[in-house]
Structure formats: structure tokens, C-alpha cells
Amino acid sequence: MGRVSRAAWIYIAAVVVAAASVVAPRLSGPPMGTGWWLSLGVLMLLFLICDSVPTPLAERQSAWSPSSSATLAAVVLLGPVGAALVGAVSVLGLRRKLQPAERVFNGGMSAVSGFAAGQTFVALGGRIGLPRPADFPSIVWPFAAAAAAHVIVNLGLMWGVLQLTRSDGPRRIQMESSVPLLLASDLGYAALGLVIAALWTVMGPFAAALVLVPLFVARWAMGQFAEQRRAYGATMEALCQAVETKDYYTRGHSERVSRGSGMIARQIGMHADRSEAIMFAGMLHDVGKLGVPTKVLQKTGPLTEEEFAAIQLHPMRGLEIVREIGFLNEALAGIMHHHEKIDGTGYPMGFAGDEIPEFARVIAVADAFDSMTSTRSYREARRMSEAIEELRRGAGSQFDPVMVEAFIAALHREGWRLPERAAAPADRQTVTAQDHDDPTAPLRVIDSL
Amino acid sequence: MAIREADDRLPSWQAMDSGRLLLLAAVGMLVVAAVAHTAAARLTEPQTAIAFGSVIAIGELLRLRQQGGREAAPVATAAALAYALLLRVGALPGSQPVPHVAALQVITVTAVGMTVGALPHMAAGRPAGLTGMATRLVAVACVAFAFRPIAGTEIISGPGHWWIAFMVMTVLVVIGWLAEAMIASLIRADDLGARFSVALWDEMRIQLPLGAAVGVSAMMITFAAEVMGLAGLAVFMGPLLVTQVAFRRYAGISATYLQTVRALARVTEVGGYVESGHSRRVSRLAVAVGRELGLAEADLLDLEYAALMHDIGQLALPDPIPGGATVLVSIEDQRRIAELGADVISKAGVLDRVAELVRCQSWPSRGHDPEPPVGSRIIRAANAFDDLVGGSTDRDRTAAALERLRLDTASEYDPGVVEALSEVAGKRLASRLE
Numbered sequence: 046m047g048r049v050s051r052a053a054w055i056y057i058a059a060v061v062v063a064a065a066s067v068v069a070p071r072l073s074g075p076p077m078g079t080g081w082w083l084s085l086g087v088l089m090l091l092f093l094i095c096d097s098v099p100t101p102l103a104e105r106q107s108a109w110s111p112s113s114s115a116t117l118a119a120v121v122l123l124g125p126v127g128a129a130l131v132g133a134v135s136v137l138g139l140r141r142k143l144q145p146a147e148r149v150f151n152g153g154m155s156a157v158s159g160f161a162a163g164q165t166f167v168a169l170g171g172r173i174g175l176p177r178p179a180d181f182p183s184i185v186w187p188f189a190a191a192a193a194a195h196v197i198v199n200l201g202l203m204w205g206v207l208q209l210t211r212s213d214g215p216r217r218i219q220m221e222s223s224v225p226l227l228l229a230s231d232l233g234y235a236a237l238g239l240v241i242a243a244l245w246t247v248m249g250p251f252a253a254a255l256v257l258v259p260l261f262v263a264r265w266a267m268g269q270f271a272e273q274r275r276a277y278g279a280t281m282e283a284l285c286q287a288v289e290t291k292d293y294y295t296r297g298h299s300e301r302v303s304r305g306s307g308m309i310a311r312q313i314g315m316h317a318d319r320s321e322a323i324m325f326a327g328m329l330h331d332v333g334k335l336g337v338p339t340k341v342l343q344k345t346g347p348l349t350e351e352e353f354a355a356i357q358l359h360p361m362r363g364l365e366i367v368r369e370i371g372f373l374n375e376a377l378a379g380i381m382h383h384h385e386k387i388d389g390t391g392y393p394m395g396f397a398g399d400e401i402p403e404f405a406r407v408i409a410v411a412d413a414f415d416s417m418t419s420t421r422s423y424r425e426a427r428r429m430s431e432a433i434e435e436l437r438r439g440a441g442s443q444f445d446p447v448m449v450e451a452f453i454a455a456l457h458r459e460g461w462r463l464p465e466r467a468a469a470p471a472d473r474q475t476v477t478a479q480d481h482d483d484p485t486a487p488l489r490v491i492d493s494l
Numbered sequence: 495m496a497i498r499e500a501d502d503r504l505p506s507w508q509a510m511d512s513g514r515l516l517l518l519a520a521v522g523m524l525v526v527a528a529v530a531h532t533a534a535a536r537l538t539e540p541q542t543a544i545a546f547g548s549v550i551a552i553g554e555l556l557r558l559r560q561q562g563g564r565e566a567a568p569v570a571t572a573a574a575l576a577y578a579l580l581l582r583v584g585a586l587p588g589s590q591p592v593p594h595v596a597a598l599q600v601i602t603v604t605a606v607g608m609t610v611g612a613l614p615h616m617a618a619g620r621p622a623g624l625t626g627m628a629t630r631l632v633a634v635a636c637v638a639f640a641f642r643p644i645a646g647t648e649i650i651s652g653p654g655h656w657w658i659a660f661m662v663m664t665v666l667v668v669i670g671w672l673a674e675a676m677i678a679s680l681i682r683a684d685d686l687g688a689r690f691s692v693a694l695w696d697e698m699r700i701q702l703p704l705g706a707a708v709g710v711s712a713m714m715i716t717f718a719a720e721v722m723g724l725a726g727l728a729v730f731m732g733p734l735l736v737t738q739v740a741f742r743r744y745a746g747i748s749a750t751y752l753q754t755v756r757a758l759a760r761v762t763e764v765g766g767y768v769e770s771g772h773s774r775r776v777s778r779l780a781v782a783v784g785r786e787l788g789l790a791e792a793d794l795l796d797l798e799y800a801a802l803m804h805d806i807g808q809l810a811l812p813d814p815i816p817g818g819a820t821v822l823v824s825i826e827d828q829r830r831i832a833e834l835g836a837d838v839i840s841k842a843g844v845l846d847r848v849a850e851l852v853r854c855q856s857w858p859s860r861g862h863d864p865e866p867p868v869g870s871r872i873i874r875a876a877n878a879f880d881d882l883v884g885g886s887t888d889r890d891r892t893a894a895a896l897e898r899l900r901l902d903t904a905s906e907y908d909p910g911v912v913e914a915l916s917e918v919a920g921k922r923l924a925s926r927l928e
Contacts, residue, residue: 259734260733270744273748280845287810
């Protein structure tokens, strides 16, 4: 949540007061039996354990953990007040890195949404208590409505607090793009709540223990997925660095182009999956340079036609290397065409305007910007303002103006980590004399005529 | 992993090995008997049978590929096991007796559901997956034959006896799971030339998490059905699908990871540092030798990564070594390439064992202190073999290369590794001649 403003505190306090006001009067009413309290305790425990399990589909958002199944089981078994009490224990959430304000808000939000779900269930004729065979299938409708109410109230309260605590645009875009998936997983877990209630009729509180097995297996698989993905990114980065060792001055170029492409992708509201793919494409855009002989890269004078052709071929070489990577379909086009220009004078195909794939138009901007703001053997790094000026000048002829403006906006919002100032290397063998990415210093080619 | 290649050759009847044929014949006969029996005796509780059969079909449609190309159908297996373990539908213990559903009816419903679910796969041009279905059906049959006769007894289904039923079901599900793992690893060992004990251990280790989720889900469906009736089955699809999504993403990223390392290992070829196809040939050979020596799947994966990237250190050299044949360059250069390569790989921070294998590949296999790990010894021998033979399938050239490696087993190469290598090379030549 970051810093908590006064408005956010008032909002959180209002949610907590609402939660307390729905629970308090019922508890002062006729006392509940010991069985009720025992079930409440078990469901609270289940809620806490589930709350520490992030869902497969969204690791961060607290509203979407499988704990909703405990709340919805409480709706059937214990009624609105029980559901609110079960939700309220998220104050004690086992997940670390939660600020006190987040904990208090989570408790209030879950209690209010639990209560709302319970009231919906009762209002539509759901019977509170151990479900019996005769209750089915009629109980399914009030239960489904309760689950929907739970999601809607949760989402609404969450949306409100996000409005008050977050100001930056792109994260909201990302959240919106994953809402359908979140809803699907939440409905899946909501259904589990009804199963817990039904199993309770047969096996009592043991039902709660049994439910944990599939949940933890799903969590395990998701943990493995996250670990593999991290390992994957790190390996790719290490291999790209290895490719860059051939040229002292371009070290870190792949990583920065990847980051810049990601910034543009988020700024223009690209879907999360595509943003990820474009970051990989940015990382890999120059692997084909390895096919260019070192002596060509290190040549100081003008290039011969053949040497220039060897450089123009590098996107194709890159494509040849990464072609077999299955997931990168759109990314392949980005790598292949990242040196095309909007006016059709680029290479390797000479595509113009919309013929150039979107990924390539994004990567081209980040690529040129990083080249200009890095030190080269023939010049010092340019200042960012100069590089931006240069991008604007090239918009419409070399670059897609939309991508240029998106990049500049993203730069203002997120900033840019400039490469460390490269001191002249001791080893002259790893120096490139000309940079094919630099729009301010085009490659010099000997006129064959 | 070389497993993909094994999967890619579609099993035609001639090419199918005896183990697979035996399994298909046995399961086929069982299914014919079950269908005949069920047709003669009529379906008991047809509504329930149709509901479970439909969920099995849907689950079979949503098959899942796990690590190493293993196939699973968690939703279908959970539904089939639940049907085998079913007590009452929409009636609490004591209210009415458990209907008599024969084990053969369970097998019929499962087989029909699986077949219907496999049809869209075939229509889309994917393999029908007969072996996978037969293997899963064996697990279901084990549970059904053991549980159906006792399902109606007072001790299992009486009021308050849920915990006895639960324990019996747990034992049976574990037995069914073991049977499935054994058959799958027998077939796998046969396909890949791996040892059965190693294949079984790998199979159990990889299938355990999903197997636990499927088994517990099956029991939950069974007990929930007593209260919820068939609605429970539909409701259960939700959580099972969430689990399936998690596994699918895990398998997907693992496959992409391997593809990417395979692809990027080719940068040394594109850069002219090594002969075209060298990394991939060395990795295939190294994995085959490792399997011959009984390495577990996790070690084989490390070995494959290390073999693919064993020359990556050459990228740090200013100019390619002529021909790129590392067996011919000086010991110091070999060592430097290995060290540089290991540095590159360990920068990733997650492949330390792979980096270690790459680092130690330049050590002589014998008499070096400390002794290089077996993976490094394999890569050393496989690399030398490929440098000498290349992509050639010439019998004399292969024999000469093996002879040269054998002569060096006093210090350079591990004799056990060289023997396994000649075994693998011999098999390859034989399969090419066929």
C-alpha cells in the first residue's frame, strides 16, 4: 500500500467500524452453543492457513487467496456473523511484509464481505447449519449469490482503497487485465466452500484438514512455477551477458533494452503476457550479432558492402538462434525487424509503417535510446535530454511516434538507470568501433561506385 | 531431454515394443469383458454413471503434460477413482444401503469416458494417448476391484464409520497410484533404455504431488456426494481446474526453459566457435550415457544443460579456435574455456551444479584431486567423441574414436563412462542400420 494518506485512514476506519457494527449486536444476543464456537475456531484456523497460501493466479493480491472458501463455508455452517468473524481473523494474517494499516483493512474488508455474503445467503432462502441431502440442489442458488456478493463487496472495498493509496497508472492496467482470471479462480475457491460445508456433515471438522491437501499441492506447483520462471529469466540474462562479452561498450545493453521495451509495453497498456514476451525479445534482440565477425564490429574506417551486409544480417541470425523457443512467437518478429524504419529504409526487409510488427517498433525505440545514452569508443554518452530530442526528431521517419511518446512518458514516470560510465578498457580486443544501433552516427559504407 | 524424441515417433503397431503391446492387450481384454458384462447386467444407477463418465471425458480432454513429457489427466483420474470409491449419492449413512455397482461397471464407465475424451485429441491430429489411458485405467481397476465388493458392508458404510472408510480408501488409492507408477516407469525404462529402479524412483518423485491432490480429491468427491449428490461432482471441477492450471504453467515454463537453453547454446555455433550441431550432439550423447550409467532424471537435466553449454566459455575468446575442436587445443586453453563458461553460468545464480559440471569438464577423469563429478567425466568423453566423429555415422570412424578414448582411460577418460559410451554408440549404429 505504500504511504497511507489521511483519506485512506478515514476509509479504512469506516470499513472497520462497519465490520464491528454488524458483528457486535449479534454477539450480545442469545449465546451460541459450544459446537458453534468449535466450528468457528476450526474455520478461523483454516482461513489463516489458506490466507498464507497465495492463489496460483495472483501472488500478491490479498483479496484472492483461497481463504474465501473458509469464509463461504462459514456462511453455510455458521451464518452471517460467523462468516464475518472468520473473515476478521485476516488481521492476524500469517503473511509477512504486511503493514499494520493493511492488516486492519484486510480484517475489516473480509469481515464486511463475509457478512454481506451471509445476509445474501439467508435472504435468498439458504438454511444455516449442516447441509442435508434434501437441501441440494436448491441450496446452490443462494450459495452462488452469496459467493458473488462476497466477490463484489471484496472487489469494491479493495478498489476503493487502491484509489486512495495508489496514484500510478500502469499497475492498475495490469490488475484490470487479470481480473477475469482472478474471478475464475475465486469462483473455483468459492465452490470449495460449499464442499467443505457438505463434508462437515459427514466427517465434521476433519473436512477442513482434508481440503488443505489439494490447496497445498496447487501452491507447491505454483511455487515451482515461480522458481522456474525466476531461474529462466536469470539464465537468459546470464547467457545474453556472455554474448555481450564480445564487445566491451555494449555490456548491459540487452538488459537495458529489455527494461525499456517493458516500460513502453506497460505504458501503451499491453497485456501482461505480451509485456513479458517483449522483455524477453528485448533481451535477445542482438544475439545475432555474434554471427558478425569480430573484425567487422571492430573496424574503425568505413565498411565495405560485404561487411555492411554482414551487419544487416544480424537480425536474421538472431532469429535463427531463437526460432526454436516455443513461446516467443510475437517476440520472433520483434527480433527480426528491430532495425526496420517507419519510412521503409531499414533492414532486413525494408518494411514501412504498420508493416513493421508492434514488438519491433517498441524495441527499436528502446534500442536507439540506450545506444545514445551509453559511452562509445568514438564518443561520450549523450545526456538523456539530448537522446530524447533525437528520438523526437526521428519520430515518423525512423521511429513510430506513438512508441516514442510512450517511452518519454514512461521515462518521466519511472526514470531510467543509466549505464555505469564505461572507462576505456585495457583490452583493445573487445572494443567496437562503430555502433549499428546509434541513430546519430550511421554506419559508414564505402560507396562502391 | 531426449524423451521428446521418444514421444515424437508415433507408435505404429510394428514399432511398438512388447511391454506396451502387452499392457494394451491386457487392458483391452479387460475393457471388452467389462463392457460385455455391463451390457448383459444393465447399468446400475445410470444417471450417476453418465455424470461420472461425462466428467471423465472432460478430464481426458484436459490432459496435462508434466516434466519429461509425462502425461496426466488429473480431473479424469480423480472422477474415475471417486466413482470406484462411491458410496451413496444424495443420502446420508444409515438412511439407505449402498447401491451395488460392480467393479466391471466402473471400468466400463471409465473406459467409455476416456475414449470419448480422447476423440477430440485424435480429431485435432494429436496422438490418442492409448498407453497413458491404459495405465490410468489400471490404477482405477485396482481400486475398483478391491473396493466395490466391500463398499456395501456395514463396517465401511455404516453411520459414524466414515473414518474406517477413509483409511481403507487411502490405502487403496496409494496401491492404485503405485501400480500406475510401476507400469509407467516400466514403459519409460523400455523406451529410453533407463534402469527400471531409477525410472520408478523418478516417476514416483514426479507424480507424488499431483497424485496426492488427485487421490484426496477423489475421496472428497465420494464423501461430498453423500450430502450434495451429483452437484458435488460439478462443484469439484473448480478447485481441480485451479490445480491443473498451476501444473500446466509449471510444465510450460520448464519446457520453455529447456528450449531456450538449447537455442541459446547455439550461439557458439552461429559465432563460428564450434562446428554446427556440436552442442546438441554432445548433449544427446551425454544424456544417453548418463542414462546408461543409471543417473536420476534431475541429474540428467543438469547434465543436459551442462553439455549444451559446455563450450559457452569460448565466447570470451577474441577469435574462434580453428575448427573449434576443443580436444585438440592446449590443456591451459581447455581449462580457461571451462572456467570462463562456468563463470558465465554461475552468474545466473540458479545453476550452480551445472556450472560445477562445466568447470570440472577439463579435469582429467582419473588421478585428479578432487575427483571430477560423474557428469563432468561424461561431458569430457562425449565432447572428445564428437570432436573426433562429428555428425558422421561411419562405423570405422566410430570404432577408431572409441579406440582412441579407450587408450586414454589410464588418465584422461573414465573407463566406465567410455564403456557406456561405446554401448550407446553401438546401439545407435545398430538402429541406423535397421
